[in-house]
Amino acid sequence: MEAAAYSKSNAEKNPKERKLAAACPYLPDEIWEIIFKFLNDGDTNCYLEPLSIVSKQFLSITNRLQFSIAISDETIPFLDRLFQRFPNLRSLDLSKARNVNLLLGHNEYFPLGIKSLNISNKGDLDADVLVVLSKKMKNLTSLTCSRMICMLKSDLFFIADCFPLLEELDLSYPMNISQYDFIPDDDDDREPLALPKLRKINLSGNCIKEYRQFITYLFKNCKLLEEVITKDMISMDEADSDSGSDSNNDSDIDIYSDIDNDSDRSSDDDGNDA
Template identity: 50%
Template sequence: MDAAEFYLPDECWECIFNFLNDDDDDNHHRYLKSLSLVSKRFLSITNCLRFSLTIVWYPTRLFLGRFFQRYPNLTSLDLSCYYGDLNKLLFQISRFQLNLTSLNLSNRSTIPANGLQSFSQKISTLTSLKCSKMNSIKNTDLFLIANCFPLLEELDLSNPIRFNDNSNFEDEVEALSLTLFKLQKINLSSHTYMNDQLLFVLFKNCKLLREAIILNCHRITIKGIASAIRERPTLRSFELDRYAVVKLITPHFIDSLVSLTSLDLTSSNISNEFLSSIAMKGLPLTRLVLCNCTGYTYDGILCLLSKSKCLQHLDLQYTRFLNNEHLYDTYMVQLSSFLSNLISINLSHCGKLTKSTLFALAGNCPSLNDIKMEYTLIGKESLKCLHLAHNFWLRDENIIMFASMFPNLRLLDLSDCDHVSEGIFQVLRICCNVRHLNLAGCDGVNLLGMKFELPILEVLNLSDTNVDDETLYVTSKNCRGLLHLLLEDCHYVTKKGVNHVVENCKELREVNLKGCNKVNANVVDSMVFSRPSLRKIVTPPGFDLNDKEKKLLFLRQGCHVC
């Protein structure tokens, strides 16, 4: 039979590779990397399926050119961890023909005005810009963003440390809202100048706005929120300011919420009457966050959930009546009967809940994919993610039972569960697809007895445990696919154990050696140059972080040392 009969066009291979990569929850392109080694043709196809790039070192223009040529379909660029001259880098990037739609410049001292101007003159396809956690923001920065990127659909300027001007930003916010006519999502959290008038202007002018996050702005009132929401009927999600006095909510405010699908009331003082009013309006809620809310009881949340048949995501962290009353599990069993479409729930810090709640959720919520029950009497987190951290009474038989219930776990967090020991081996045999394992502070666990491989494990946290060099040797031989290894405050690890890991884990990207006082500081040099995949090393005590030439050399190797 002719080999041509088995030929598949590139489009078919792309569909196959995309199907495989869809299961890569951590987005490390693990499968694509393996496929790229099969042939030059597969390498070319997988390169075309890479759409995002994070730059953490100082690249030359020649290097950038080769990289952008290799990945011709890049649409997302993350520079939030880049430590060089951002203006210069943006200027270099602007000289290439790219169709970027997303740019992340977070965690900078200031917004790189000159670089953004050069960037915007050559790249006009940007629809998403993130500049969160900036050290300072000037009022002229809003004008700059509006002028440079008028086609933005998403803008995140959240949580700046300070503002450089005494201006109230009125003209700038109005200009921004008028210019960004396609804006659908905005985050202005901690922009302390925001008030009722500016919120109204923003909502009135941004006619396509669907999601707004404006937290920690104490000048905004409930009355202002109600007026702004009524002005923008397209709005589907709005995270209410925690400074708003929700107990003063009026019918006018309730009416304004009629189209919302997502409601975040974190740390607010709400009442049963308020929750009942929302229930009676029949809001099409798919997401509800009541984390750390006060003032309401079981009757109020029961009324709301019984009317919210479409709810998919529910956050009840620090719920008072699930901590203090004797019917806590009974309450959750009853509430779960209304949550048939639930995908995720967070019940962490509801300290009286037990396995009865866990079993009720598993039985009544067939779509449930993520459950958080940290700091409870038992603890659990769902079909793919299981968080059992800080459950001090947890035993091996408990985690083995959970593993049997949820064999497809991808994340297992047992940090600070002191009584877990050899049962971890049986759990890992059952849950062979675990990619993220957190055993920090678990002194009872000793991985030296591991006699089977976990090639798919990517993240392993052994911080503050009794792990030693021999254990690291066994672990690295059985977990060769590790990407991130955390060994903070592991006082029995030496340079020998670290070298075992570097030698055996050929895809290793990050190692944390903070507080490892028996690891010789000179191991960092050999790690960087012997394992090219490394992107970050948190150094052991004694490493000289003041040597700028050495740090620059490491960055050129693609590894950030801190």
């Protein structure tokens, strides 16, 4: 609301936009769309809002050019109006929406064309939420689940079941981590990760036991995978789980800033942790 008021105030003080519209009343919407796309600043849409108050024609055009939107608890009750106003939305940011139950109560209004979804800062990964969203966003290609309470290997497989067309996946920086989050097991060879189109995955800040084995598993199962981000990743050594040692002990944890497909990390890295 403050941004809208600010934009309206600017338009009133500096009527260049209105003069522009008055000088070219004959231009079709298609030409204006090209002009507005040239002026627009990526996903911020900072130039669309002041243009939208110039005229009804400009309002209609800018509404069609709005491809991303962030939803908060305050805007959830108006989702039906928002989605009607912006018919071409492709990206939905729910990271600031805390009331998940209220959000799910309005899921029937979610547009079907969403390609990118951000559900970060939601505590635990809620299976019910993912199932509901997956039914409305069957063509989702980008999912961000950053800064959740925790992130487990089982969550990764559940996400794959819900959104099999993902090309980008962000599971970075869970708030709580342990040596049991990503543990390789015998089922890994028999249970492929159903993300055939995955090109990029962000595992920064996670705790992964035998990380090389897990990364190899990812590349083996995701044939199109090009990038694995592992900044601040914690890799658990193969220490005896019955030793009772603290999981934060330096002898059990190696911290790597990035793997960079570096096959030359020698055993010296492990030896230096002793």
